[in-house]
Amino acid sequence: MTDSTQFDLPSSLSVDLHNDIAVLSLSRPEKRNAIDFAMIRGLDRFFSELPDSIRAVVIHGKGDHFSAGLDLSSISDIDSSAVLFGSQAWHRVFDRIEHGNVPVIAVLHGAVVGGGLELAASAHIRVAERGTFYALPEGSRGIFVGGGASVRVPQLIGVPRMVDMMLTGRTYGAEEGVALGLSQYLVEPGEGLAKGLELARRVIANAPLSNFGVIQALPRIARADPETGLLLESLMISVAAADDEAKVRLRAFLDKRAQKVSHEESGAALGGS
Secondary structure (H helix, E strand, O other), X not given: OEOOXXXXXXXXXXXXXXXXXXXXXXXXXXXXXXXXXXXXXXXXXXXXXXXXOOOEEEEEEOOOOOEOOEOHHHOOOOOHHHHHHHHHHHHHHHHHHHOOOOOEEEEEOOEEEOHHXXXXXXXXXXXXXXXXXXXXXXXXXXXXXXXXXXXXHHHHHOHHHHHHHHHHOOOEXXXXXXXXXXXXXXXXXXXXXXXXXXXXXXXXXXXXXXXXXXXXXXXXXXXXXXXXXXXXXXXXXXXXXXXXXXXXXXXXXXXXXXXXXXXXXXXXXXXOO
């Protein structure tokens, strides 16, 4: 179902609504979905004004690529102060995605380069199609990362690998990316969006407070010192367990009306269902 009328977005972004899941598309295929300041402002507006009815967001890129990164023409002739404030605008948007009210799933294909990788890294779950490749070419362009990569990418792959990518131009393919943590799922070409929607439906089936704890509390607990982290964990479980939704779900499990956890060997290492 398509309904973008309620979102005031630039032409470089479009939205499809699938009930309570929003599919946000980067829509500059002729520019390999390069990100300019108009797109950043649109992303900021979208995530800051997300209706309460939307419970998950799937981001993907139209055309052959997710995103080839920053549109370099947008910074080629501006001064350092403008670049500084522009970088901080990227930070605000990607922080809004990572620390927002809804889980965000990024569906990746083709180029996930520079700012495109920074956008993907701000999502909570990443699905990569075979043929996806990752790069941080800022070093060869004479610049530096500016959209949060220096914080988020090392959390996924470690500082030494990021240093290598920036110094030597090393790229990683989809298969390497899932092994390193750049994505959590690997699917065949053309299957990414369907997988992203499938995962989004699983996510919104959770209790809302559980999802809140995962995307809001868990990253902060991981960054805290152990004593503070354990206290935050105790506070989060006390709030979640006291919620009426949790009581209903726990009673259903105890009454054997809820499905038990099971595991099937179905290509899980490659992101199978």
